[in-house]
Amino acid sequence: MAKPLSSQPNSVTEVNACVSTIEGRRAKGDTTFRQWVLQNQIGVCVTILTMIFALHNLYPSLRPYTSPFLQLPHYQPEKGTYVQGWDDIYFAMGAILAFTAVRAIAIEWIFQPIARQWGLKKQKASLRFAEQGWILVYYGGYWTYGMFLWYNSKYWNNFREIWTDWPSRDIHGVLKWYCLTQLSFWLQQILVINIEERRKDHYQMLVHHIVTSTLLGSAYVYGFYNVANVVLCIMDIVDFMLPTAKMLKYLGYERACTVGFIVFLVTWVISRHVVYNLLWWSIYKNVPDVMPYGCYSATTTEMIDPNGPIDNWSHLLHPFQEIGGRICMSPRIKWVFLSFLLFLQVLALIWFTMILRVAVKVLKSGSAEDSRSDDEEDEPVETEESATINSITDSTNGTAVVSGSSGSAKLANGSSVQGHHPVRIRTGRGRVTLSDQNDRKALLGRIGCDKPT
Template identity: 55%
Template sequence: MSKETAAPAQSAPELYVSSPGRPPKETTFREWVVVNQIGISLTILAMLLALHNLYPSLRPYTQPFFELSYYDSAANSYVQGWDDVYFVASAVLALTAIRAIAIEWILQPLARCAGLKRKGSVRLAEQGWQALYYGFIWGVGLYLWKNSHYWFDFGAIWDQWPARPLSGLMKWYLLVELSFLIQQIFVIHVEERRKDHYQMLSHHIITSTLLSSAYIYGFYNVSNVVLCLMDIVDFLLPSAKILKYLKFQNACNVAFGIFMSTWFVTRHILYNVLTWSILKNIPAKMPYGCYSGGELTSTNGYPNALAYMFAPFRSLENPICMNGTIKWIFLSFLISLQVLSIVWFAMIVRVAYGVICTGAADDSRSDEEDEVEANIEDATNGSVRLAAKESVSATPVVNDTAPGLDGRRSNGAASMRARGRGRVPFDQSDRKALLGRIGCDKPT
């Protein structure tokens, strides 16, 4: 063979790609963590438990991982402190293992038994875990709120501040909620990145910062109310998605309507009433100044520059001060959460309004994830035709990561993605198409 006609030598990467019997792609660290999260979490917890049981001299160091710290037997109550960080760390590991076990060993096999394919079973399992956790933790929070002195009396929330003792159940509830938020930050980074990654990351960071700061400052009551108002919505949305995946169309339609109504009432009415109570009742019921041992010791709310803000974080013995600056720091976090909720709810309303009133929906959250079917068989002009023919079926699927609505369409091998803000036309008279756009049916 001549030099001109000889095939060029292939580099190692080219041979790797072109070889039909190439080895599997090398696993990244992120993928390894996802696959082994059960083993990693349980191994660390087992090691801590072994040290706790086999070496009694180490129990003062290992006990905070498994038990609530700072118990006052005389008052039968708890206070907060830095040892609570160990409990949060072990709870993050436990929640990681429980979530993976529930999804991979229980919920996904049940979804397969219900007739769902691999992708659908994974999605149902993920939503099932969300529904299980939020249903349970919301029940605990509602029990604490219902049996409190501030049940639907937002002004009474501030009556006992800055009393720092709290019940064991309240402390466990707040620390588990904080652990779940931290664990969610881990989940959205190690698993496949979603369209609203940064919105969810911002939400979890703001909420975890707000909750941990409120815990240190003794704002247990307001934390309980805020979490109850948030968690009910996070329970209803995955419940509606589960009904959708199981093809309970009418039930999904009803559940989605309940979800939207509950979202509006809890996150945009009651939440704002709570925010207004902070503006109104501080300093009316919570006079500005510094408190020590629950007593007002100084009316000077600015004792030494900014150091007073971090004094409660350093030691329980340090005073807690309240003034306009601290008030507005907490308010800014609450308002930030409200802004995120408004953005998400506006997207939901926009899609629902477009479907019901115009017969076409323009979902601004769908730039990255919407898959519009395209036929590329026209080789003469290289044009791309959208698969809008009757012979092509489209199956919208509700977005699994945040309270918006994304449509997904697939068409086998001869299809491609086309991203953009274009409207997706469909027949308004087709009831299945309408339900499909809100995530309750699969239109054909």
């Protein structure tokens, strides 16, 4: 008597099960590797850096190979300054490892325990608080350091002086460290978003980080150190104010969060739409008056070809191909640079317009109180009057600003905000008010400065 199909050793069922198991193992293996890297990022990075440090101290003959990872390369003792060089790549690699380890340590060992001590017991809430804490520390520290460099420079309150040193490749150690570590941070961000759990805005953030890294790297190679310093200061001041407001909201400091948002809004206008445009105009007006068109020697800074480049586009790559070779300034280079800056300004105007539109809409709606629950399991019923989600992503770090809710709003850092409670419209003394949220709390909810739900 023939055996049933399911009991036969080579049955279709067993074949399908075998195939499914193999596919499942492959998928599981990929996920496990990413999780392993995520879970062991501190150990891996610290181990590599420790090995480099040990080899550097125990084997002096290897120091020419280990020094670029641990200290700024290409120092010129006779001038007391630094120049560019290929060893800068190794320094950036060491900084990437350091940033990865420091970020993980700050999130797991410092900010998450603080979040739990302050009552954020749930893993997701404490993780979001910790991520915002790291952003606050990084941007706050680098903005302070960048402002110190800017304030003590000759181009403080005088953008024309930004270009007087160009095309000199000499750079002071403090400024070189600042530029290279900022570039390393953005390269490290590309690594982080690929080893952590992917979020809905993964590809948008990936493109953003790649573009930012490309711009910073190009500015460094072309010797636009001063411009990079000013632009980073203008952008960084906004990038640490919003995380500050979010953390205050997580901890329940409503009034402080309100003040934080107001300061954030005012700072945005001054830095990104006033100072930034003054810088753009300075570049347009002062080039080529301060920096005449032509090709220069990267070593002597003397003009070697006043007629400028003959080719159309290949001269743009000269500084990348030969660091000590010639470097040119032409109308094409000027407008490529201005176009990138103008593109960033257009994005900033679009985001700011969205912020103002939401703010005005909320203020015209009236006042009430926000009765949203802190429980992640709560799922309030939505009404037709519920607002829709508008995510406003910051140009430098992609922080999402939530302008409303219809269902679950996804922040750029991966945290989700559950839907608002029903919005009940009532009239009183000729105006419309919202019974479930007041102007202040509604507006804070729309910038992502809300409770960790």
